Amino acid sequence: MKRLLAPRLLGTHALAILGIALCLLLSSWQWHRAHTARPAAASNGIAKFEDLSPLRAYLPESAIGIQTRVSGRWQEPRPGNPARIILRDRPADGSLLVSPVAGDYDAPLGSWIVDLLVLDDGSTLGVVRGWSLHPSTVPVARGRVTISGVMQPSEDSGLRKLPAISLLTTSIITQHAHSAVHDGYLVAKSSVGHAQSLGGTSGVTQPHASILLTVSPIIKGTVHQSLHWRNVVYTANWILFAFIVLYMWIRIVRDDLGRDEKVDELEPDSSTRKKAQPAQSKTD
Amino acid sequence: MENSQLQRAWTIYRNLALLVGVALAVLTFIALPYEYLLGHGKTALTTAAWTAHGWIFPIYLLATLNLAGKLKWPVGKTLVIMLAGTVPLMSFVAERRVSKEVATTQS
Numbered sequence: 001m002k003r004l005l006a007p008r009l010l011g012t013h014a015l016a017i018l019g020i021a022l023c024l025l026l027s028s029w030q031w032h033r034a035h036t037a038r039p040a041a042a043s044n045g046i047a048k049f050e051d052l053s054p055l056r057a058y059l060p061e062s063a064i065g066i067q068t069r070v071s072g073r074w075q076e077p078r079p080g081n082p083a084r085i086i087l088r089d090r091p092a093d094g095s096l097l098v099s100p101v102a103g104d105y106d107a108p109l110g111s112w113i114v115d116l117l118v119l120d121d122g123s124t125l126g127v128v129r130g131w132s133l134h135p136s137t138v139p140v141a142r143g144r145v146t147i148s149g150v151m152q153p154s155e156d157s158g159l160r161k162l163p164a165i166s167l168l169t170t171s172i173i174t175q176h177a178h179s180a181v182h183d184g185y186l187v188a189k190s191s192v193g194h195a196q197s198l199g200g201t202s203g204v205t206q207p208h209a210s211i212l213l214t215v216s217p218i219i220k221g222t223v224h225q226s227l228h229w230r231n232v233v234y235t236a237n238w239i240l241f242a243f244i245v246l247y248m249w250i251r252i253v254r255d256d257l258g259r260d261e262k263v264d265e266l267e268p269d270s271s272t273r274k275k276a277q278p279a280q281s282k283t284d
Numbered sequence: 285m286e287n288s289q290l291q292r293a294w295t296i297y298r299n300l301a302l303l304v305g306v307a308l309a310v311l312t313f314i315a316l317p318y319e320y321l322l323g324h325g326k327t328a329l330t331t332a333a334w335t336a337h338g339w340i341f342p343i344y345l346l347a348t349l350n351l352a353g354k355l356k357w358p359v360g361k362t363l364v365i366m367l368a369g370t371v372p373l374m375s376f377v378a379e380r381r382v383s384k385e386v387a388t389t390q391s
Contacts, residue, residue, distance in 0.1 A: 229335050230331050230334050230335040230338060233335050233338035233339060234338055236338075236342070237338055237341065237342050240342045240345065240346075241345075244345060244349065244366075247349070248359050248362070248363065251359055252359050255359075
């Protein structure tokens with residue numbers, strides 16, 4: 001024990017303990033990474049909105065296309081700020097906006113209607129309420145509401161989209177909002193609430209014209225239930241590295257003690273020392 | 285007997301050193317530029333390649349450790365040979381030096 005704590009071994013001990021701690025730390029980091037690339041889905045497959053879209057942060061890639069639910073109050077229109085964004089010349093199926101098959105693009109074009117939802121914490125979220133041929137006939141949304149939908153990234157985030165289409169971006173939403181805005185937007189699938197309708201400006205002339213079709217999101221995400229095997233392997237690697245450091249540590253200490261005994265007593269007696277001896281003579 | 289054990293440890297080490305060397309070279313000079321310079325990001329193929337390397341590399345370490353025990357290498361030298369497997373193309377250099385050493389030990 002006294003020999004183990006000899007001053008010249010203290011540096012080795014410190015380095016070894018540091019090395020092992022570092023390896024285990026990196027191992028746990030990889031284990032963490034093996035999991036966090038997908039959001040923690042609740043048992044019913046619906047993730048908590050706060051987990052998907054942290055405020056004042058970019059929408060994480062793993063949040064895209066995951067179903068969620070938000071509650072809030074529709075932003076009231078103000079003079080000069082209609083609180084509504086209308087994106088023209090878009091198909092109802094968002095996925096057609098990204099690299100459509102040539103010649104196969106004959107979906108009817110209408111408008112996406114984006115209203116702003118002020119969430120209970122005061123932040124603002126852009127919500128694609130739906131697709132319509134005649135957006136002016138779609139009533140402005142008002143009142144409290146709880147909406148189910150999926151998150152989509154801001155459309156300036158690197159998607160290769162059809163040319164000459166106005167993009168639905170976080171900055172556009174920010175221009176219309178009165179409070180801090182969530183990155184990306186929500187595509188509503190259903191909503192329950194007490195939305196009162198405010199008649200459209202031109203009145204309803206065609207009975208089916210004001211129908212608001214649910215928009216199919218551009219990026220359809222899936223909740224990955226599998227682990228990221230690359231990170232799982234790296235987790236195991238780091239544990240192995242920790243063991244290698246431990247092994248080296250033991251060897252250094254054993255060799256060192258063996259050398260001590262060679263000097264102290266001329267006759268080594270235990271078998272471990274006999275084993276350590278030839279190793280020493282060769283390494284020195 | 286001793287000699288054949290050393291022979292076997294050397295063969296295992298040599299094959300793994302070459303495998304790790306080729307794998308790391310491919311990953312460094314093809315997969316990494318493909319992912320980050322050409323901007324394709326992580327693809328299924330490159331991720332599979334990195335994962336495969338993640339399996340091979342620890343086996344290389346164990347093989348090195350095994351050979352180091354047979355050749356009674358000091359700790360420092362063992363670590364250097366192991367770390368050579370993390371530097372692209374360096375494992376080839378290390379393998380040549382080790383093989384030279386083994387050849388002189390045996391003669």
